[in-house]
Amino acid sequence: MPDVEIMTIGDELLYGQVVDTNSAFMGQELGKIGLRVRQISSVSDRADEIVAALDQARQRAQIVLMTGGLGPTKDDLTKHVLARYFGAELVEHAPTLRHVEDIFRRFGRPMLDVNRQQALVPAGCEVLHNAVGTAPGMWFEDGGTVFVSMPGVPFEMKKLMSDEVLPRLQKRFQLAPIEHLVVMTAGLGESFLAEKIADWEAALPPNFKLAYLPSLGSVRLRLTAAADGLPDLRSRLEAQLPALRERLGEYIFAVGEVPLEAAIGKLLKEQNLTLGTAESCTGGYVASKLTSVAGASAYFLGSVIAYHNDVKIKQLGVRPETLAAHGAVSEATVREMAEGARQHLGVDVALATSGIAGPGGGSEQKPVGTMCLAVADAQGTVSRQFTMDRGRQINIEYTTQAVLNLLRQRLTGLA
Amino acid sequence: MPDVEIMTIGDELLYGQVVDTNSAFMGQELGKIGLRVRQISSVSDRADEIVAALDQARQRAQIVLMTGGLGPTKDDLTKHVLARYFGAELVEHAPTLRHVEDIFRRFGRPMLDVNRQQALVPAGCEVLHNAVGTAPGMWFEDGGTVFVSMPGVPFEMKKLMSDEVLPRLQKRFQLAPIEHLVVMTAGLGESFLAEKIADWEAALPPNFKLAYLPSLGSVRLRLTAAADGLPDLRSRLEAQLPALRERLGEYIFAVGEVPLEAAIGKLLKEQNLTLGTAESCTGGYVASKLTSVAGASAYFLGSVIAYHNDVKIKQLGVRPETLAAHGAVSEATVREMAEGARQHLGVDVALATSGIAGPGGGSEQKPVGTMCLAVADAQGTVSRQFTMDRGRQINIEYTTQAVLNLLRQRLTGLA
Numbered sequence: 001m002p003d004v005e006i007m008t009i010g011d012e013l014l015y016g017q018v019v020d021t022n023s024a025f026m027g028q029e030l031g032k033i034g035l036r037v038r039q040i041s042s043v044s045d046r047a048d049e050i051v052a053a054l055d056q057a058r059q060r061a062q063i064v065l066m067t068g069g070l071g072p073t074k075d076d077l078t079k080h081v082l083a084r085y086f087g088a089e090l091v092e093h094a095p096t097l098r099h100v101e102d103i104f105r106r107f108g109r110p111m112l113d114v115n116r117q118q119a120l121v122p123a124g125c126e127v128l129h130n131a132v133g134t135a136p137g138m139w140f141e142d143g144g145t146v147f148v149s150m151p152g153v154p155f156e157m158k159k160l161m162s163d164e165v166l167p168r169l170q171k172r173f174q175l176a177p178i179e180h181l182v183v184m185t186a187g188l189g190e191s192f193l194a195e196k197i198a199d200w201e202a203a204l205p206p207n208f209k210l211a212y213l214p215s216l217g218s219v220r221l222r223l224t225a226a227a228d229g230l231p232d233l234r235s236r237l238e239a240q241l242p243a244l245r246e247r248l249g250e251y252i253f254a255v256g257e258v259p260l261e262a263a264i265g266k267l268l269k270e271q272n273l274t275l276g277t278a279e280s281c282t283g284g285y286v287a288s289k290l291t292s293v294a295g296a297s298a299y300f301l302g303s304v305i306a307y308h309n310d311v312k313i314k315q316l317g318v319r320p321e322t323l324a325a326h327g328a329v330s331e332a333t334v335r336e337m338a339e340g341a342r343q344h345l346g347v348d349v350a351l352a353t354s355g356i357a358g359p360g361g362g363s364e365q366k367p368v369g370t371m372c373l374a375v376a377d378a379q380g381t382v383s384r385q386f387t388m389d390r391g392r393q394i395n396i397e398y399t400t401q402a403v404l405n406l407l408r409q410r411l412t413g414l415a
Numbered sequence: 416m417p418d419v420e421i422m423t424i425g426d427e428l429l430y431g432q433v434v435d436t437n438s439a440f441m442g443q444e445l446g447k448i449g450l451r452v453r454q455i456s457s458v459s460d461r462a463d464e465i466v467a468a469l470d471q472a473r474q475r476a477q478i479v480l481m482t483g484g485l486g487p488t489k490d491d492l493t494k495h496v497l498a499r500y501f502g503a504e505l506v507e508h509a510p511t512l513r514h515v516e517d518i519f520r521r522f523g524r525p526m527l528d529v530n531r532q533q534a535l536v537p538a539g540c541e542v543l544h545n546a547v548g549t550a551p552g553m554w555f556e557d558g559g560t561v562f563v564s565m566p567g568v569p570f571e572m573k574k575l576m577s578d579e580v581l582p583r584l585q586k587r588f589q590l591a592p593i594e595h596l597v598v599m600t601a602g603l604g605e606s607f608l609a610e611k612i613a614d615w616e617a618a619l620p621p622n623f624k625l626a627y628l629p630s631l632g633s634v635r636l637r638l639t640a641a642a643d644g645l646p647d648l649r650s651r652l653e654a655q656l657p658a659l660r661e662r663l664g665e666y667i668f669a670v671g672e673v674p675l676e677a678a679i680g681k682l683l684k685e686q687n688l689t690l691g692t693a694e695s696c697t698g699g700y701v702a703s704k705l706t707s708v709a710g711a712s713a714y715f716l717g718s719v720i721a722y723h724n725d726v727k728i729k730q731l732g733v734r735p736e737t738l739a740a741h742g743a744v745s746e747a748t749v750r751e752m753a754e755g756a757r758q759h760l761g762v763d764v765a766l767a768t769s770g771i772a773g774p775g776g777g778s779e780q781k782p783v784g785t786m787c788l789a790v791a792d793a794q795g796t797v798s799r800q801f802t803m804d805r806g807r808q809i810n811i812e813y814t815t816q817a818v819l820n821l822l823r824q825r826l827t828g829l830a
Contacts, residue, residue: 014452016442017628020435023457027431037429039468040457042438053454056471213432283706284699287720291698294774294807302726304719305702311717311760315730345726359709392709
């Protein structure tokens with residue numbers, strides 16, 4: 001199996017002005033077709049340093065994927081360096097020129113000579129059409145090594161990877177087909193999950209592999225099946241699902257790469273329910289997650305962010321006596337917030353958060369990281385309290401995941 | 416001047432499970448003390464591949480900074496590889512052992528043998544105290560090259576860099592002192608800024624250098640002065656500020672690394688004003704930005720996220736006639752939202768957003784990316800409208816920056 005080297009090019013990466021997110025995307029996608037990334041190198045815009053990196057990369061890997069340095073400005077050198085590296089002239093690629101002209105025509109902007117130069121490519125390379133930008137991708141083969149150059153703009157690179165590069169790599173290296181099944185879980189940590197499915201994992205066929213991909217409050221399970229010469233790989237992969245559901249049913253919220261907020265949107269649409277939020281410590285973070293889903297307006301009606309107690313009382317109908325007796329950070333208050341949001345926002349289901357995000361505001365009894373959650377619907381109200389302090393921003397994000405998971409459980413009859 | 420190579424170690428980086436944010440932080444911090452990063456390499460947890468990368472890094476750079484692979488589990492190899500690489504035995508470092516024991520005692524958790532092994536270090540290395548974790552940093556010198564190993568956990572690495580590594584590098588390589596002045600601007604693109612200050616930039620002393628660091632809706636200007644043997648470097652740097660303010664006054668919102676939402680918090684506290692938001696298209700993103708600032712509860716009271724028109728009418732008092740005549744996405748509506756938020760939330764100043772974030776919901780007259788903003792205070796209401804579509808999430812984030820900047824202008828008498 002050929003190894004891959006990723007080379008990201010640009011001074012802005014070395015200065016730390018830009019975080020290299022391209023490499024992680026490429027690493028994930030390459031892994032899905034069974035290719036291993038041997039090394040990632042970020043290098044400057046200097047020609048000699050790009051050449052030195054190319055020389056070393058080809059010694060480690062049979063596939064070298066480059067991003068960056070294809071813009072129209074004079075510090076973007078990659079194309080010129082590659083032309084020299086492979087001893088080729090730059091020649092105009094007519095379909096690319098027409099594509100660039102089209103783009104400028106569509107936006108009604110004048111085309112400059114530097115834009116026209118986007119259509120120049122080293123002779124002999126295979127041009128990969130960039131449907132969403134002006135700089136084409138380029139595929140070279142030299143001494144048995146494949147070199148691919150792509151723009152550094154993430155969405156252009158992603159489209160080129162999916163549409164052009166990955167299919168060509170699969171074909172060129174006759175990669176055995178691989179099938180993946182992603183199962184999204186929430187509410188249980190990686191090691192507890194692993195324990196619950198240990199017997200199932202141990203009994204997987206030898207060509208099946210399980211990866212745990214944890215993020216805050218959620219673990220993705222990726223089950224990968226490598227072709228074994230037998231038919232129906234996909235259905236054999238899917239045949240593993242029922243046994244997994246038996247062990248993890250209540251923690252699974254989706255099959256496929258679906259964020260929790262989108263899975264919730266789907267449940268709400270199916271059940272024809274509207275949603276609102278009443279947030280204190282999360283300060284709108286839950287609402288912004290929910291509304292990050294395109295089409296959220298079909299079920300999300302609105303929120304009250306009630307940082308101050310006056311807002312909790314006036315906009316949500318929380319009773320002053322409850323606040324006096326239990327404090328703002330209490331299950332009693334957060335339940336009234338959720339119930340009040342249902343009424344005041346006119347929604348079927350409302351969630352609520354109240355807690356101490358920190359770094360200040362903690363006490364002996366209620367330390368920083370004390371978090372209260374509630375979900376109210378026509379059947380009643382459920383609430384939870386927990387304490388976890390990992391810094392203000394993570395506290396907010398973790399609480400958001402936790403209340404969304406409580407909502408998900410409520411919508412599926414688990415809470 | 417010695418060059419630096421950054422080596423981040425861990426299979427999770429190559430698989431793309433984790434985005435390497437450590438390198439960008441290190442690149443920024445090294446740049447501030449005048450060191451250039453020559454290359455960033457991410458390598459696997461395999462001993463032979465780490466050794467090969469070390470061999471190459473020392474040929475490119477005189478300083479090699481490593482992160483990762485220092486955890487207690489068996490796939491964390493860095494320490495063992497380094498011991499072998501430098502021909503040293505692993506020996507117990509007593510102060511580190513006491514520190515690890517302290518941490519476990521404090522959290523009341525039993526200490527396992529793997530935890531005790533965190534105190535083993537290659538003989539002869541200089542141990543760098545990790546105040547916030549169990550894995551110490553390690554400083555090696557070999558054949559004129561400095562090698563530093565740090566944990567991969569971002570906040571541990573950051574603390575080690577600031578407290579231990581950067582000061583030692585400055586001393587070891589007798590780096591000339593460098594002073595920085597960061598000026599935060601909002602509301603003007605990079606090229607327009609550059610035009611406005613071209614004469615000022617051209618007249619800077621030769622040892623002064625200006626960097627433009629753009630992000631969504633904001634540009635940081637970093638003015639760097641390298642020591643020139645003359646006294647008062649800092650004050651000569653600061654002496655450049657008045658001329659910069661003359662040219663950019665209204666766009667400058669802070670001196671120093673201060674996010675816009677924190678600068679606004681400072682203004683509100685100074686003016687003893689409370690704030691609330693009324694958000695439609697931004698769906699709580701503005702509120703979550705404002706509440707990401709620790710201590711925001713001193714001035715931020717709450718928000719109404721009014722996605723649905725009923726919520727705009729009921730919770731914010733927007734008039735149905737206004738919605739009927741102008742639509743939800745209009746300056747007329749967004750002004751009533753801001754004014755309503757002032758009243759209903761009982762705040763001194765309120766901002767409001769309404770727009771079409773996309774990808775759906777656009778029309779001929781109001782295409783996706785049409786955004787309306789308003790700020791209302793005791794003196795009246797200001798509003799703006801613009802159109803810019805760069806995808807749902809960026810539309811939301813850009814609109815948030817824009818309305819925060821309008822608020823900032825209002826609070827400083829500019830709007």
